[in-house]
Amino acid sequence: MASARPKAFLEGAGLVWRRQRVVWLIYFFTLLLAFLSTRGLVQRTAHVLDHSAESASRLVHGFDISAFLELQQIPQSPLTGSNDIFGVAPVISLLFLIFVTGGVLAVYYRDESLPFGPFFEACGDHFWRFLRLLIYFAIAMIPVLILVGVTSAAYHHIDEVSVSPLTAVRFGFVAGIILLLLAMVIRLWFDMAQVIAVAEEERAMHRALRQAARLLARNFLSLFWLYLRISIVAVAVFALGLYIWMVVFRPESIGNAFILGQLLILWWIATRLWQRASEAKWYWEFRGSQPASVPVWTPPPSPVAPPPPAPAPASGVPA
Amino acid sequence: MARGISRPLLIATGLVVLGLASWAAHAHSRSSARVQTHATPAHKPASVASPALSQAASSPATPPAAVPNSSSVLEPGKPFSTRVVAYQIEARLDPSKHSIAATETLTYHNLTGQPLQTFPFHLYLNAFQPQSTWMTEVRLNGTRGTQAGEAWNPKHFGSITVTKFAVEGMGDLTGKMEFAHPDDNNTLDKTVFQVALPKPIAPGESVVFHIAFNDIMPEVVERTGYKRDFYMVGQWFPKVGVWWKGAWNCHQFHATTEFFSDFGTYDVKLTVPKDEITGAGGDLVATTDNSDGTKTLEYKSEDVHDFSWTASPHFTDVEDSWSGSAGIVKIHLLMSPGHMSTAPRYLAAVKGTLEKYDEWVGPYPYDRITVVDPPHGGFDAGGMEYPTLITAGTTWDMPKDMLVPEVVTEHEFGHQYWYGMVATNEFEEAWMDEGINSYMEVKVMDALYGKNSFFKFPFAQLSEDEEQRLSYLSLPDADPLTRLGWKFINDQSYGGISYGKTATVLLTLEKMLGEEMMRHVMHEYFLRYRFTHPTGEDFLKTIEDVSGQNLRWYFNQAFYGTQVLDFEIEDAHSDRLNWWEDEKPGTKDQTYRTYVTVQRKGDFIAPVDVLVRFEDGKSVTEHWDGKDRWIRYSYIGKSKLASAVVDPGHTYWLDRDFFNNSYVVKPDSRATHKLENLWMFAVEWVSQLTNWLT
Numbered sequence A: 001m002a003s004a005r006p007k008a009f010l011e012g013a014g015l016v017w018r019r020q021r022v023v024w025l026i027y028f029f030t031l032l033l034a035f036l037s038t039r040g041l042v043q044r045t046a047h048v049l050d051h052s053a054e055s056a057s058r059l060v061h062g063f064d065i066s067a068f069l070e071l072q073q074i075p076q077s078p079l080t081g082s083n084d085i086f087g088v089a090p091v092i093s094l095l096f097l098i099f100v101t102g103g104v105l106a107v108y109y110r111d112e113s114l115p116f117g118p119f120f121e122a123c124g125d126h127f128w129r130f131l132r133l134l135i136y137f138a139i140a141m142i143p144v145l146i147l148v149g150v151t152s153a154a155y156h157h158i159d160e161v162s163v164s165p166l167t168a169v170r171f172g173f174v175a176g177i178i179l180l181l182l183a184m185v186i187r188l189w190f191d192m193a194q195v196i197a198v199a200e201e202e203r204a205m206h207r208a209l210r211q212a213a214r215l216l217a218r219n220f221l222s223l224f225w226l227y228l229r230i231s232i233v234a235v236a237v238f239a240l241g242l243y244i245w246m247v248v249f250r251p252e253s254i255g256n257a258f259i260l261g262q263l264l265i266l267w268w269i270a271t272r273l274w275q276r277a278s279e280a281k282w283y284w285e286f287r288g289s290q291p292a293s294v295p296v297w298t299p300p301p302s303p304v305a306p307p308p309p310a311p312a313p314a315s316g317v318p319a
Numbered sequence B: 001m002a003r004g005i006s007r008p009l010l011i012a013t014g015l016v017v018l019g020l021a022s023w024a025a026h027a028h029s030r031s032s033a034r035v036q037t038h039a040t041p042a043h044k045p046a047s048v049a050s051p052a053l054s055q056a057a058s059s060p061a062t063p064p065a066a067v068p069n070s071s072s073v074l075e076p077g078k079p080f081s082t083r084v085v086a087y088q089i090e091a092r093l094d095p096s097k098h099s100i101a102a103t104e105t106l107t108y109h110n111l112t113g114q115p116l117q118t119f120p121f122h123l124y125l126n127a128f129q130p131q132s133t134w135m136t137e138v139r140l141n142g143t144r145g146t147q148a149g150e151a152w153n154p155k156h157f158g159s160i161t162v163t164k165f166a167v168e169g170m171g172d173l174t175g176k177m178e179f180a181h182p183d184d185n186n187t188l189d190k191t192v193f194q195v196a197l198p199k200p201i202a203p204g205e206s207v208v209f210h211i212a213f214n215d216i217m218p219e220v221v222e223r224t225g226y227k228r229d230f231y232m233v234g235q236w237f238p239k240v241g242v243w244w245k246g247a248w249n250c251h252q253f254h255a256t257t258e259f260f261s262d263f264g265t266y267d268v269k270l271t272v273p274k275d276e277i278t279g280a281g282g283d284l285v286a287t288t289d290n291s292d293g294t295k296t297l298e299y300k301s302e303d304v305h306d307f308s309w310t311a312s313p314h315f316t317d318v319e320d321s322w323s324g325s326a327g328i329v330k331i332h333l334l335m336s337p338g339h340m341s342t343a344p345r346y347l348a349a350v351k352g353t354l355e356k357y358d359e360w361v362g363p364y365p366y367d368r369i370t371v372v373d374p375p376h377g378g379f380d381a382g383g384m385e386y387p388t389l390i391t392a393g394t395t396w397d398m399p400k401d402m403l404v405p406e407v408v409t410e411h412e413f414g415h416q417y418w419y420g421m422v423a424t425n426e427f428e429e430a431w432m433d434e435g436i437n438s439y440m441e442v443k444v445m446d447a448l449y450g451k452n453s454f455f456k457f458p459f460a461q462l463s464e465d466e467e468q469r470l471s472y473l474s475l476p477d478a479d480p481l482t483r484l485g486w487k488f489i490n491d492q493s494y495g496g497i498s499y500g501k502t503a504t505v506l507l508t509l510e511k512m513l514g515e516e517m518m519r520h521v522m523h524e525y526f527l528r529y530r531f532t533h534p535t536g537e538d539f540l541k542t543i544e545d546v547s548g549q550n551l552r553w554y555f556n557q558a559f560y561g562t563q564v565l566d567f568e569i570e571d572a573h574s575d576r577l578n579w580w581e582d583e584k585p586g587t588k589d590q591t592y593r594t595y596v597t598v599q600r601k602g603d604f605i606a607p608v609d610v611l612v613r614f615e616d617g618k619s620v621t622e623h624w625d626g627k628d629r630w631i632r633y634s635y636i637g638k639s640k641l642a643s644a645v646v647d648p649g650h651t652y653w654l655d656r657d658f659f660n661n662s663y664v665v666k667p668d669s670r671a672t673h674k675l676e677n678l679w680m681f682a683v684e685w686v687s688q689l690t691n692w693l694t
Helices: A008-018 A021-049 A053-060 A065-073 A089-110 A116-140 A142-161 A165-199 A205-218 A220-248 A254-288 B006-011 B015-032 B124-128 B133-141 B340-360 B404-414 B430-449 B464-473 B491-513 B515-529 B536-547 B552-558 B670-692
Strands: B085-094 B099-109 B116-122 B159-167 B192-201 B206-216 B225-227 B230-233 B242-244 B247-249 B264-273 B277-280 B283-289 B294-304 B309-312 B316-324 B327-335 B368-372 B384-386 B389-391 B567-576 B592-600 B608-614 B619-624 B630-637 B641-646 B662-664
Touching: A008 A220, A008 A254, A021 A053, A021 A089, A021 A254, A021 B670, A053 A065, A053 B662, A053 B670, A065 B464, A089 A116, A089 A165, A089 A254, A089 B670, A116 A142, A116 A165, A116 A205, A142 A165, A165 A205, A165 A220, A165 A254, A205 A220, A220 A254, A254 B670, B116 B247, B124 B133, B124 B159, B159 B192, B192 B206, B264 B277, B264 B309, B277 B294, B277 B327, B277 B368, B309 B389, B316 B340, B327 B340, B340 B368, B340 B404, B340 B430, B340 B515, B384 B404, B389 B404, B404 B430, B430 B464, B430 B491, B430 B536, B464 B491, B491 B515, B491 B536, B491 B552, B515 B536, B567 B641, B567 B662, B592 B608, B592 B641, B608 B630, B619 B630
Parallel strands: B085 B264, B327 B368, B368 B389
Antiparallel strands: B085 B099, B099 B206, B116 B192, B159 B206, B225 B230, B230 B309, B242 B247, B264 B294, B277 B309, B283 B294, B316 B327, B384 B389, B567 B592, B592 B630, B608 B619, B608 B641, B641 B662
8 A cells, every 4th residue: 555655745745835825824823822821921921021222232242141030020020910811822723723724624535725715614613623533532542651650650660770861761762652652643533534534425434434444454554654654753843943044044133033943833834734735635645545445535516616626637636 | 057958949930920929928028027026235244044044245345365376377187176075986877767866975174264164065856846936936926937826747756865865074964954935935945954073074084975875867958958869967965165265165955046055075876777878977997797687977176166968879979179378178069860961069068168168268178078969859958067078059940041950059168267267156147157158159159150140041130249148138128147146037047147147248348448459358367267157256356356457337237226228319410501591492501500419318427429410521520428318419510411420330239229320311212121021921821821712
């Protein structure tokens, strides 16, 4: 199976690029959320810093940790306000992402730009399904969390009895990698269940999960390598960006730092969508490659857009 | 003792964590301040259970009895100190039981000028018992490595039991031993015992005690104990109190306090398994292999007031030396597995510190210094000082830009001067060893490693002086510096005041007197009081003597008071004189009235300069005595105000809030934007992490 769809990796990237409106939608929502959630904090900080001669010398030309901590300790600290939704932002973001995932997958599966109405219709259709799926996901992660606990206890035991600190560190590193891979497999399983739910209009999430589990079991290497490669690229580029931000940029390069920071967020969003696009593409191709005895699935007609076009001959994807 | 060894190590998890931790600490400090226990005023004598153990309180009004001769030179071959005690100890380590069986012969010379009949002794290891005063205080306020109310691992229990107590010429007095509790009347505390002899020891006479005791070492806690097969053995033998200010000074062991002892000699024979690599606060003079698989090591040490030792079969012994004005100093570095990459950093730090102290303060007269690197998991043994032996601390992955090993090494070596030689009473005046040492830590670290001598990452920096100031600001007004060590409102206040505030107060003093003058002060103080037990007043008097200034106004607030210093530019603006007319663009011939209002928000009264700058480049420096709560300056001129700064030279390092010390008319929002960038990025990134869950 792995060799049957070797181009899903690149085709997924191409799909993200072609249908980049969803990337921008998520990015601008995230940016707006971050902007709004930090307003109170920024305004209070500006009140303390903007007219103080102290701020430029300690926070602009370098980053004096003590200046930042002093901001927390002064009597009218700007960092201790209570009107921020700073902590709520990830929750709002989570709900938003659950909401848009149905629309995003519909766009990727059909490889077409859905107009506003159908897009949000797809989002709405899948919101409650994916919320249920999130609950299933939390349940599926329980064994992983138990393993994390066991590993942590083992780590502490090894650390306690070993003369060298590195014994426990090496164990922790290897165990951490294994647990991470395990968590990724579970995530991939649920990703595929989401793709199936959208592609097959499957309403019962437990059926989608069963189907996804069978699919994953039979095509594990192909799918997991697809998912893992994108994850590695995502983290590597992100780490490089952080390095440039922290080490290469001069402390005074505030504008450059902002641009780089936003590019990194955009990259982070795009790579996750790259995974989704690749998975959708993979599934689309998988369905196309099934023997004729299996009923060929037809995407549900969009109220506005025509059915998805046949894959371009140049792509080499089997019809 | 290094207050912060665990903190920087935690900080190593990242600067984001640092910020969050500090945030949490800030919240903790606010909640802690609500504790409504009444503080004991500074200098109030502690409750006294027994007249024999009474301790006199230092008073700000009490001048030193006599100023020692600072010109005295240490002569080779002659004792540096007045040797009051001579300890001979033979000890055997049993690693299988983590226990030590020992005998001790103590010769005490009565140099008090009066007959002594009752003798108190410390049994520090009994602090690690469930109902001790130390444990009670830890349950209330926490201590290094243990949070208040935190579950206690039974491995951390430890004890010392005296099995025999005899006095030469008076027989076995074991039955006459009785526990004493001069500080808190906790009858269950067994960290001090006393014995009334059948007859008094006359002035000038000596008495010889023969004591047998057994130690059960705890897993490392409060800088002593074992971790796996590593041993750091400190405060481990019965130790006689100090006759000081006309009374015995022998406090119970408290969660925040350290130690106080007389100078003397130590002759210690340690029997340990053959494979142990050892280090101790003394010169190794003999090694004997025994037939039972053990070896006996004999150490001698003179003109010190304590003896500690360490053993582990896994140490790597790194040897080096340094040559100073008092001769060659051998450096023994005992490195734990996985930490060898830090060895050059330890060596550079200890040599650099020797160099700076030799140059600035005075000679290091001992021929050795041992630096112990505790193993992983044994950090509670790190960051501690004993005469000629210190413990440091590092991790296998310590970043080179995080100077924790250097700071800890410098700090603990500094204690060879402030505690080791200038042997102040750590129970009662913790600021005199920890605080003065923290001030010197700033000076030495800055000299050796540059301005940002705590963190020097490309993306974030922290200087030593700021670190000390921040520590002070975490809880600046609950306790004065001069509070008895165990009477602080909590551990946070003890640390912030004893270490951070003292350093900050002395850095402020340095700005007032000048760096060179302050160096003279430290040099003179050391020469006057080395190998003695000076008080806080001795130190303050030395400052006044050397500087020739009356600084009582400052001492009374900074050392004896809890006043907080905070100047603010409350308002600064310019107003057109002809304000009722419309302003014509481009008109240059305008006259303005400029107001600058300076407020003293804190209750610390101090004179201060105010620098007012105008747009045309002219400036005015005002001098305000700071006595009133505020002052307003007004000017009439052709130029508008550009900025106003109170205390422009940051003379008052004590100032609680530097941000409100200035007002610049033209706003500069770069710092705000920088923080905004970080916060927005953090929110966006955390939000997008959820993308991997959905």
